Amino acid sequence: MTAEQVLDLLRGAVVTVLEVDGASLGRSTRFVEDLRADSLALVEIVEMVEEDLIRTHPGFRIADEDLDRLLTLGDAVDYAVARLR
Amino acid sequence: MRVALDLLGGDHAPDAVIDGALLAVDRDPTVEVILVGPPDVAAELLAARGATLAVVPASESVAMDEQPVRGVRTKRDATVRTIHRLVREGAADAAVSVGPTGAVLAGAVLTLGRLTSRPAVAVVVPTAGGPVVLLDAGATSEGTPEQLVAFAVLGSAYAEVLGVRQPRVGLLNVGAEPGKGDQLRKAAFALLEQAPVRFVGNVEGHDVPHGGPADVVVTDGFTGNVLLKAVEAASARSDLPRSALLLGVAGVSVVGHGAARADDVAACVLHAAELARQGLLPRLREVLSTREEAS
Numbered sequence: 135m136t137a138e139q140v141l142d143l144l145r146g147a148v149v150t151v152l153e154v155d156g157a158s159l160g161r162s163t164r165f166v167e168d169l170r171a172d173s174l175a176l177v178e179i180v181e182m183v184e185e186d187l188i189r190t191h192p193g194f195r196i197a198d199e200d201l202d203r204l205l206t207l208g209d210a211v212d213y214a215v216a217r218l219r
Numbered sequence: 220m221r222v223a224l225d226l227l228g229g230d231h232a233p234d235a236v237i238d239g240a241l242l243a244v245d246r247d248p249t250v251e252v253i254l255v256g257p258p259d260v261a262a263e264l265l266a267a268r269g270a271t272l273a274v275v276p277a278s279e280s281v282a283m284d285e286q287p288v289r290g291v292r293t294k295r296d297a298t299v300r301t302i303h304r305l306v307r308e309g310a311a312d313a314a315v316s317v318g319p320t321g322a323v324l325a326g327a328v329l330t331l332g333r334l335t336s337r338p339a340v341a342v343v344v345p346t347a348g349g350p351v352v353l354l355d356a357g358a359t360s361e362g363t364p365e366q367l368v369a370f371a372v373l374g375s376a377y378a379e380v381l382g383v384r385q386p387r388v389g390l391l392n393v394g395a396e397p398g399k400g401d402q403l404r405k406a407a408f409a410l411l412e413q414a415p416v417r418f419v420g421n422v423e424g425h426d427v428p429h430g431g432p433a434d435v436v437v438t439d440g441f442t443g444n445v446l447l448k449a450v451e452a453a454s455a456r457s458d459l460p461r462s463a464l465l466l467g468v469a470g471v472s473v474v475g476h477g478a479a480r481a482d483d484v485a486a487c488v489l490h491a492a493e494l495a496r497q498g499l500l501p502r503l504r505e506v507l508s509t510r511e512e513a514s
Contacts, residue, residue: 170363
């Protein structure tokens with residue numbers, strides 16, 4: 135799966151959970167500062183993306199200890215792409 | 220009505236939970252309780268009481284002192300996830316827990332999903348003038364003006380489902396006059412004047428137990444929780460609610476006090492069953508969609 139495809143999945147999850155305009159979301163968008171996502175919204179987004187990716191990559195999971203390091207959409211995309219290889 | 224009940228939630232679990240479950244089915248034999256927890260614990264407690272209830276396994280609970288979202292995230296087999304999964308899968312009509320509210324909310328949102336942007340804990344306080352819906356009573360500690368507007372829309376829809384026509388919405392504040400309060404209240408006041416609800420302005424704390432100016436009282440979860448507990452402690456009334464609804468999640472989910480005893484657990488179970496029986500969710504969806512079309 136390409137980084138662009140993962141970004142699309144992530145963008146979809148962010149739009150669903152936070153009800154923001156998908157067109158405004160880019161790799162540099164920050165979850166907390168720009169999107170005002172709280173801890174529950176962040177986990178919702180993570181679990182939504184996991185649910186999508188698990189269909190093609192069984193067992194895919196974002197490690198809980200890594201969550202705090204994913205500050206932007208780009209961080210999350212790079213993390214997922216590296217794990218999907 | 221089938222109610223999935225968290226066996227491990229609350230200060231007095233599992234004994235108070237199982238006794239509450241048995242009280243509930245005794246009081247209303249049309250209610251079926253599904254205990255969610257470790258099967259060996261449930262079997263032992265049921266055998267000691269000579270009782271039989273359905274049991275669905277779940278091995279973990281989220282502790283009161285644990286960060287609730289992180290707890291639910293790491294514990295995939297947590298009871299607060301499983302009770303809501305049963306509702307999502309149609310195996311139960313409602314979920315009940317007297318565990319930590321934050322964890323129950325996280326379990327509900329992550330498993331059932333949201334009905335609207337921001338779920339809230341809603342409590343219905345009976346007053347001489349009719350029911351007053353107070354929200355948020357504890358789901359979100361730091362509210363924003365936009366969230367208070369979302370609560371107003373949600374609470375107003377809930378009041379309509381409860382039979383209140385054109386519910387009046389008040390903003391909880393330290394005085395009735397416009398311009399009162401902190402930045403959050405002032406900003407929320409301005410937004411509420413433009414919101415698709417019948418906003419009647421500021422109301423005060425005593426307007427919740429006494430009723431009068433508003434059918435729906437909106438506030439942030441921190442203030443709402445403090446007010447609710449003060450009302451409960453200061454009042455000798457026995458008709459105050461012992462259960463609250465997680466309003467805004469896509470299913471019926473009822474929470475109770477962590478200190479709940481068997482009688483309180485039974486009240487939560489019967490409340491949840493009644494809400495499911497009344498078709499709360501489809502009716503809420505209908506009211507919200509009618510309002511969306513009208514706005």
